[in-house]
Amino acid sequence: MRVAEQLREIWRQATGSSQKADMEAASEVERKTLALPAVLSPVQFPGRLLPKPTPVNLRRFAETPVVRRAINVIKDRIAAMDWQVRVRRGVRPQDVAFAERKLRALRRTLEEPNAVDSFRTLIEQAIETR
Numbered sequence: 344m345r346v347a348e349q350l351r352e353i354w355r356q357a358t359g360s361s362q363k364a365d366m367e368a369a370s371e372v373e374r375k376t377l378a379l380p381a382v383l384s385p386v387q388f389p390g391r392l393l394p395k396p397t398p399v400n401l402r403r404f405a406e407t408p409v410v411r412r413a414i415n416v417i418k419d420r421i422a423a424m425d426w427q428v429r430v431r432r433g434v435r436p437q438d439v440a441f442a443e444r445k446l447r448a449l450r451r452t453l454e455e456p457n458a459v460d461s462f463r464t465l466i467e468q469a470i471e472t473r
Contacts, residue, residue, distance in 0.1 A: 418467055
């Protein structure tokens with residue numbers, strides 16, 4: 344016997360009712376409501392209420408305060424990361440001509456892309472357009 348069946352049996356014994364009496368009482372009770380056909384069911388699925396995730400709708404959604412805050416939190420964490428300029432994995436610096444000079448120039452270019460921007464503003468703009 345399962346636990347639920349045991350509990351029902353204990354309840355029946357405690358209240359003094361029998362299973363036959365319960366069945367007879369259930370058959371005598373008339374239904375007071377009509378069954379609603381499934382076609383007319385008031386339940387609606389939430390997928391129908393959401394707009395399609397087109398680029399325009401997603402951009403509009405990104406302007407809402409909660410979503411904008413979430414985007415800014417992630418964007419700030421990425422922009423604040425430490426970064427390095429180095430030769431790609433699998434390539435030895437000795438195989439690249441003027442490797443040190445090229446790495447220094449690239450680092451300076453990324454640190455100050457122009458007179459008014461920094462690496463942080465550059466990377467924030469790059470992240471925002473993606």
